[in-house]
Amino acid sequence: xxxxxxxxxxxxxxxxxxxxxxxxxxxxxxxxxxxxxxxxxxxxxxxxxxxxxxxxxxxxxxxxxxxxxxxxxxxxxxxxxxxxxxxxxxxxxxxxxxxxxxxxxxxxxxxxxxxxxxxxxxxxxxxxxxxxxxxxxxxxxxxxxxxxxxxxxxxxxxxxxxxxxxxxxxxxxxxxxxxxxxxxxxxxxxxxxxxxxxxxxxxxxxxxxxxxxxxxxxxxx
Amino acid sequence: xxxxxxxxxxxxxxxxxxxxxxxxxxxxxxxxxxxxxxxxxxxxxxxxxxxxxxxxxxxxxxxxxxxxxxxxxxxxxxxxxxxxxxxxxxxxxxxxxxxxxxxxxxxxxxxxxxxxxxxxxxxxxxxxxxxxxxxxxxxxxxxxxxxxxxxxxxxxxxxxxxxxxxxxxxxxxxxxxxxxxxxxxxxxxxxxxxxxxxxxxxxxxxxxxxxxxxxxxxxxx
DNA sequence: TGTACATCAGTGAACGCGCGTTCACTGATGTAC
DNA sequence: TGTACATCAGTGAACGCGCGTTCACTGATGTAC
Numbered sequence: 001x002x003x004x005x006x007x008x009x010x011x012x013x014x015x016x017x018x019x020x021x022x023x024x025x026x027x028x029x030x031x032x033x034x035x036x037x038x039x040x041x042x043x044x045x046x047x048x049x050x051x052x053x054x055x056x057x058x059x060x061x062x063x064x065x066x067x068x069x070x071x072x073x074x075x076x077x078x079x080x081x082x083x084x085x086x087x088x089x090x091x092x093x094x095x096x097x098x099x100x101x102x103x104x105x106x107x108x109x110x111x112x113x114x115x116x117x118x119x120x121x122x123x124x125x126x127x128x129x130x131x132x133x134x135x136x137x138x139x140x141x142x143x144x145x146x147x148x149x150x151x152x153x154x155x156x157x158x159x160x161x162x163x164x165x166x167x168x169x170x171x172x173x174x175x176x177x178x179x180x181x182x183x184x185x186x187x188x189x190x191x192x193x194x195x196x197x198x199x200x201x202x203x204x205x206x207x208x209x210x211x212x213x214x215x216x217x218x219x220x221x
Numbered sequence: 222x223x224x225x226x227x228x229x230x231x232x233x234x235x236x237x238x239x240x241x242x243x244x245x246x247x248x249x250x251x252x253x254x255x256x257x258x259x260x261x262x263x264x265x266x267x268x269x270x271x272x273x274x275x276x277x278x279x280x281x282x283x284x285x286x287x288x289x290x291x292x293x294x295x296x297x298x299x300x301x302x303x304x305x306x307x308x309x310x311x312x313x314x315x316x317x318x319x320x321x322x323x324x325x326x327x328x329x330x331x332x333x334x335x336x337x338x339x340x341x342x343x344x345x346x347x348x349x350x351x352x353x354x355x356x357x358x359x360x361x362x363x364x365x366x367x368x369x370x371x372x373x374x375x376x377x378x379x380x381x382x383x384x385x386x387x388x389x390x391x392x393x394x395x396x397x398x399x400x401x402x403x404x405x406x407x408x409x410x411x412x413x414x415x416x417x418x419x420x421x422x423x424x425x426x427x428x429x430x431x432x433x434x435x436x437x438x439x440x441x442x
Numbered sequence: 443t444g445t446a447c448a449t450c451a452g453t454g455a456a457c458g459c460g461c462g463t464t465c466a467c468t469g470a471t472g473t474a475c
Numbered sequence: 476t477g478t479a480c481a482t483c484a485g486t487g488a489a490c491g492c493g494c495g496t497t498c499a500c501t502g503a504t505g506t507a508c
Contacts, residue, residue: 016451016503042495052453054496059451063495130411147411173403173412173423174430180410181402182394189401190351190368191394202394209395213434237470237484263462273486275463280484284462 021059023049028070029077032122040067040122072137074123077116079140082108082149095160099211102153106179106207109146113183114199120187124180150176162215171214178210242280244270249291250298253343261291261343293358295344298337300361303329303370316381320432323374327400327428330367334404335420341408345401371397383436392435399431 017023027048031039042063046053060066085108091097113120132138133147144152154172157163163171185191186199194202211217238244248269252260263284267274281287306329312318334341353359354368365373375393378384384392406412407420415423432438 020451041493043493053494054454054498055452057496124405124410128411133411170423170426173406174399174427177400177402177406177427178395178398179402180405181398181400184345184401184405185394185398189345190349190354202391205391206395206398209434213430241484262460264460274461275465275487276485278463 017051017055020049020051020055024051024056024059024066025069025073028066029073029119029122032070032074033116033119036118037067037122040070042066068132069137071122071128072132072135074116074119075133075135075138075146076140077119078109078112078123079138079144079146079149081112081115082146083140083142083144084108085111086149095162098153098156098160098162099215099217101156102150102175103207103211105146105150105153106175106211107203109150109179110183110186110203110207111200113187114196114203117187120183157215162217167214174214175210178206182206238272238276241270241272241276245272245277245280245287246290246294249287250294250340250343253291253295254337254340257339258288258343261288263287289353290358292343292349293353293356295337295340296354296356296359296367297361298340299330299333299344300359300365300367300370302333302336303367304361304363304365305329306332307370316383319374319377319381319383320436320438322377323371323396324428324432326367326371326374327396327432328424330371330400331404331407331424331428332421334408335417335424338408341404378436383438388435395435396431399427403427 024045028040028045031044031048042056043053045066046056056066060069082105086101086104089097089100089104091100130147134145136143138145139148140146151172154163154168154175157171158165158168182203186194186203191199191202245266249261249266252265252269263277264274266287267277277287281290303326307322307325310318310321310325312321351368355366357364359366360369361367372393375384375389375396378392379386379389403424407415407424412420412423
């Protein structure tokens with residue numbers, strides 16, 4: 001245990017590393033969690049991985065490509081969080097279950113943002129394309145990305161007739177806006193000093209409201 | 222007209238500048254609009270203002286303070302946009318007018334973000350405190366900041382009985398989340414390639430929906 | 443099984459760059475008498 | 476009105492820093508015979 005060591009990686013047993021690419025992405029992600037996107041420099045990342053800076057060029061075309069890989073890992077981490085939230089859903093009646101699954105997407109998204117504000121920032125920082133949002137490297141344990149899980153939950157609601165097909169696009173934008181906006185306000189915006197339990201309660205209420213709004217559930221109650 | 226000149230400021234007639242502080246903030250804002258927060262370096266800003274770098278230290282403690290002043294100007298610009306949108310409201314019946322004024326805040330906020338995505342980023346980039354959000358330098362032409370205009374519109378709805386006082390906080394967070402989230406998705410997120418007219422239509426529909434939701438207007442129709 | 447050799451995955455030194463900040467300075471301005 | 480002088484608001488050179496990237500290199504690995 002060398003406390004002065006800047007590296008979180010175990011010492012290499014050989015000159016060759018084995019899986020430097022993955023180590024670099026993990027090192028970059030650790031930096032991102034601690035210091036946001038700005039902290040993910042190529043030099044800091046290689047330093048943390050215990051390797052010289054030019055070594056990164058064996059695995060990435062340059063800094064941009066490294067940062068993109070780190071962003072995808074952050075997205076994958078978010079996907080895992082959403083999967084975990086969905087795993088707690090117990091409802092079995094189709095309509096009830098479909099509602100609960102979308103609700104879980106929203107709560108998981110916000111929970112990830114609150115737990116890992118810097119990682120959240122990095123996940124969304126990179127100018128994401130739709131291709132990135134569905135990239136295999138951004139997938140969680142079930143092979144689906146955060147965006148994929150979201151679309152799937154919405155499709156489920158259409159399937160059980162709670163969202164009209166024609167209303168799906170607006171519903172999608174509505175849900176995502178609320179959840180993303182709240183996450184932004186609560187992590188880097190004016191709500192950032194609000195105590196966590198209060199934020200959790202607000203998030204739960206908001207997600208509930210928006211799911212109700214897009215499914216017309218309010219009118220039915 | 223010297224096309225090669227990096228400066229947008231008129232040439233100085235004297236050694237002393239006159240109002241360098243304001244010129245620097247304007248130069249920094251121009252850089253922000255073009256290149257985002259990253260572009261607002263102290264050196265680039267002084268260069269653009271046609272002045273040596275150390276000159277900035279006569280007016281700002283350092284780079285951080287300059288960037289904060291630029292952020293406040295961006296917020297003021299946003300406030301002006303909201304004021305302009307509100308100025309078009311013609312309704313005179315109190316309830317109808319209160320609804321229209323909040324609606325205008327939301328539409329103005331999104332319109333600013335879509336027109337000036339980089340400035341929007343800078344306005345929200347600086348870790349804003351509530352004090353900043355109400356700072357005089359962030360005020361528009363009527364002396365109120367974007368946040369002030371928003372709170373005022375909400376208070377108006379409480380005044381005419383469309384929002385219960387106890388529900389005001391959640392309503393505030395709800396409105397702001399939707400609008401801010403949509404702006405983020407539409408400027409740096411996955412909706413950034415969507416054509417502008419479509420975004421405008423989406424924004425109008427979303428703002429309408431959220432104002433309805435927080436006032437219970439949907440139930441009344 | 444042993445050896446020659448090509449390939450691979452790292453190293454260490456160096457580059458140029460723009461950054462924020464400091465310093466001693468100087469020219470312009472304004473005030474006191 | 477004229478002059479001495481303090482104050483103010485700039486300048487230009489220099490600093491150290493960390494960055495991304497390049498280069499020639501070397502030690503380790505794997506393959507052909």
